[in-house]
Amino acid sequence: DAGVTQSPTHLIKTRGQHVTLRCSPISGHKSVSWYQQVLGQGPQFIFQYYEKEERGRGNFPDRFSARQFPNYSSELNVNALLLGDSALYLCASSYTPGTGSYNEQFFGPGTRLTVL
Amino acid sequence: GESVGLHLPTLSVQEGDNSIINCAYSNSASDYFIWYKQESGKGPQFIIDIRSNMDKRQGQRVTVLLNKTVKHLSLQIAATQPGDSAVYFCAEILSGGYQKVTFGIGTKLQVIP
Numbered sequence: 306d307a308g309v310t311q312s313p314t315h316l317i318k319t320r321g322q323h324v325t326l327r328c329s330p331i332s333g334h335k336s337v338s339w340y341q342q343v344l345g346q347g348p349q350f351i352f353q354y355y356e357k358e359e360r361g362r363g364n365f366p367d368r369f370s371a372r373q374f375p376n377y378s379s380e381l382n383v384n385a386l387l388l389g390d391s392a393l394y395l396c397a398s399s400y401t402p403g404t405g406s407y408n409e410q411f412f413g414p415g416t417r418l419t420v421l
Numbered sequence: 422g423e424s425v426g427l428h429l430p431t432l433s434v435q436e437g438d439n440s441i442i443n444c445a446y447s448n449s450a451s452d453y454f455i456w457y458k459q460e461s462g463k464g465p466q467f468i469i470d471i472r473s474n475m476d477k478r479q480g481q482r483v484t485v486l487l488n489k490t491v492k493h494l495s496l497q498i499a500a501t502q503p504g505d506s507a508v509y510f511c512a513e514i515l516s517g518g519y520q521k522v523t524f525g526i527g528t529k530l531q532v533i534p
Binding site for chain 2: 411
């Protein structure tokens with residue numbers, strides 16, 4: 306079975322540009338979460354989506370947005386890129402969002418974004 | 422691949438010895454705690470979890486201890502192997518309307534053959 310897949314694997318952008326990152330969850334998983342991992346730090350929660358709706362949002366500016374499609378895949382969009390947005394962007398999927406109980410998340414390999 | 426362990430605390434252990442990795446968490450209301458292993462160029466991989474109403478849980482070669490009094494979590498790896506070399510993160514989970522996962526700083530484990 307395929308795990309969580311993300312595309313592209315690497316991306317180079319310049320300041321002010323826009324970027325779209327993509328994630329396909331494990332088959333049967335309906336919830337997708339996005340994380341930002343700056344080099345040398347732990348992942349930081351950005352968004353969680355379930356059944357195409359945003360269920361949770363971390364402390365990130367409005368330049369960050371996401372959506373989930375009917376097939377449960379997801380896109381993360383970042384506008385007006387800053388140098389500080391350079392990071393590994395991780396997608397994780399789970400069967401449910403874990404409301405009231407823990408539901409294991411499976412992480413993809415991430416997309417390495419470099420902003421010049 | 423790039424090193425996710427840049428600037429992280431590092432624990433060096435001889436192959437075959439036991440490893441203990443420690444973590445302090447912040448939210449006393451967290452429901453679950455998880456240890457993840459992250460190898461260079463990969464996403465975090467689940468190792469073991471523990472519910473907040475437990476103080477110890479054992480897996481294959483790994484044991485997690487939870488001390489809620491001092492908000493401390495530890496991961497013990499028995500008979501450490503070269504394949505255990507990675508960055509280890511603890512994470513606390515607060516379940517509510519969604520599953521909020523907060524990762525700790527991370528510790529880089531280096532296994533010396």
